[in-house]
Amino acid sequence: MYQPTVTEENYLKAIYHLSNTGTKSVNTSSIATSMETTAASVTDMLRKLSDKEWINYEKYKGVKITRKGEKVALGIIRKHRLWEVFLTNILEFEWEEVHQMAEELEHVSSEELIKRLDKFLGHPKFDPHGDPIPDQTGKMESHDKFNLSAGEPGEKYIITGVTDHSTLFLKHLRKYGLLPGVTVSIAEIMDYDKSMLVKVSKDKFHLSLEVSKNILIKKYVSSK
Amino acid sequence: MYQPTVTEENYLKAIYHLSNTGTKSVNTSSIATSMETTAASVTDMLRKLSDKEWINYEKYKGVKITRKGEKVALGIIRKHRLWEVFLTNILEFEWEEVHQMAEELEHVSSEELIKRLDKFLGHPKFDPHGDPIPDQTGKMESHDKFNLSAGEPGEKYIITGVTDHSTLFLKHLRKYGLLPGVTVSIAEIMDYDKSMLVKVSKDKFHLSLEVSKNILIKKYVSSK
DNA sequence: TTATAAGTTTAGACAAATCTAAAAATAGTA
DNA sequence: TACTATTTTTAGATTTGTCTAAACTTATAA
Known part of the structure; x- marks a missing residue:
């Protein structure tokens, strides 16, 4: 090894x-x-x-x-995402600020440190961007996410994550309040450019296909 | 730069x-x-x-x-000691376990991260070993510490730090409850080998010169 | 004051991670 | 199928931090 x-x-x-x-x-x-x-x-x-x-x-x-290589990769990803949770939930950074710091913190080697950090944070299952956090054995949740761009008019969805992790995109989404956990319903999809009108709580926004393609959602089901 | x-x-x-x-x-x-x-x-x-x-x-x-070099060094020392506080106070590591992890964490570059960590920890002035934490400008407290080995029989002192930071020594001290902040009084100093009998709350311990030389103290003064 | 010891620097080499430029292999297309 | 374009690999260098062994300075002592 x-x-x-x-x-x-x-x-x-x-x-x-x-x-x-x-x-x-x-x-x-x-x-x-x-x-x-x-x-x-x-x-x-x-x-x-x-x-x-x-x-x-x-x-x-x-x-x-290989299986071995995957284990190494999942270990790093676990660290990265746990540190992201720490940075947003505990140190109160915005979700678009944490990636670069987590890129450094993920290489701190102690396994015991990450075990305690996980415990301190309450064993979170997802990071601030909605990405699942692997457990010590490498397992992680993966509820069937799909793109908002594939959603249907009149339907209600819950945001579960993003596919573009760039600061620019994340800042843009936060401006609209489009964060993981938030409920959106599609009011209308324009035939011409596939852009959509969505309702977020009381506000209505117009989202380009460029944007909706990078938002992950799941179907809304009342109670849990 | x-x-x-x-x-x-x-x-x-x-x-x-x-x-x-x-x-x-x-x-x-x-x-x-x-x-x-x-x-x-x-x-x-x-x-x-x-x-x-x-x-x-x-x-x-x-x-x-140089002045410039000192600034760099104090920045690293600040990070090191703040992370040590985090590891002991928040993640509940023992004081002898934190050094190696802090050696890695001190090189994480973000200044903003360390600023927020400092705030989250309540702007601590000392790390778990009693070493002072420099502020952003490099200034730190340095109350006149001296060696327990230079203490006098009958006198009461407060432990303020250590000069040997090895795991072995720190573990040894914890066994006696000899941690920063603890009050000790010297009952007797042996002429033969300069070892001493000290009282810590209700217990009496025999400390070799080797040990007392590596403990830093200040005079006890009632109320602060 | 000269010889020897101790400490320091230079010379030359190596491993890790990278680069540019050239060669080789594969894929795409007429 | 044969030619061209794309992709990938090799060859040779570079940078950073390190090493050993030899050469050089400074300190110590007879």
């Missing part, structure tokens, strides 16, 4: 996310893009990760994360 | 501590010892730190930290 370096942890996290989010296969250039580095650097790192059995890698054939 | 690397931060912290704690000048080998590295590595680093104006360094002449 090897102890991953900070860089290796970041690569594994990126590969994990690309494996689970994107539709296309995880190739060298997609990793390079997400890590903001060159394809050559990625190739070097893939060999290292493969040597340590965190990924299966064959030259020119792309990458598949 | 440069942004120090983690390694540079650790060197500056070590140099700051050697400048303020030890009696002898800060030379290459003392830094090497405290950083657990070789003299050659230290020489390389001293040139870098000097280039960035965090120290004044002349070959073969030793090192003096």
Whole structure:
């Protein structure tokens, strides 16, 4: 068993996310893009990760994360999301401010620290952006989320998360009060540009497709 | 203005501590010892730190930290000690467990994070080991501490800190309940080996010189 | 005051993570 | 199918922080 370096942890996290989010296969250039580095650097790192059995890698054939690698990635993601909860709930940061800090805090190594932090925070199941927090074994909730852009006029939904985590987008949503847990109902969808009119408590907003595509929702059901 | 690397931060912290704690000048080998590295590595680093104006360094002449360097060091020490308070007071770690975790947390860069952590903790003036926490400008309390080994029989003192921060020593002290804030009175000092009999609330303990030398105290004065 | 010891610096090398430029392999298309 | 474009890998360098071994300074002592 090897102890991953900070860089290796970041690569594994990126590969994990690309494996689970994107539709296309995880190739060298997609990793390079997400890590903001060159394809050559990625190739070097893939060999290292493969040597340590965190990924299966064959030259020119792309990458598949192993069970071991997934365990490392989920550990980092767990830390990241727990620290995000700490930063918003305890230190009262806004949800768009916490990502960068959590990127650093996630690499603090102590397992006992994260165990106690989890307990202190009351074992939260979701981070401030609605992303599920893996438990110590790597398991996490994943209620069937779908895009607000796929919602239907007249229906009521609860916001459960976002797919764009950029500061700019999160700030934009907060302006409308469109946060996880909030109830929205779709008043109208425009045929022309697929933009929609939504009702949030007493306010009505016009959301572009660009925006609605990046909001995750679940069906509204009264009582829980 | 440069942004120090983690390694540079650790060197500056070590140099700051050697400048303020030890009696002898800060030379290459003392830094090497405290950083657990070789003299050659230290020489390389001293040139870098000097280039960035965090120290004044002349070959073969030793090192003096600059105002700028001191500011960096005090920033790290502030973070370290605030995180130690967080780990003991909020996450309920024991005082001998927190040092290693704080060594990692101190390098998390956000100034705003540390500002909010400080506020959340109630602007503590001392860490769990009794060491003063610098404020944002680098100022800190420094009430005239002295060694328990220099105390006098019949006198009453309050423990204010320790000079040995090792886990082993801290665990040892906790066994006796010898923590910062606790009142001790010296019942007797043995001529032969300078060991002492001390009273802590209702218990009496025998402390070797080795131990009493590493406990910091101040005179007891009733009411504050 | 000269010899030796102790401490410090230089020289040269290495590992990790990165880069650019060139070569090789794969994919897309006429 | 064969040519071209895209993607990926290799080769060779660079930077940071480290090392060992040798050379050099300063301190100590006969």
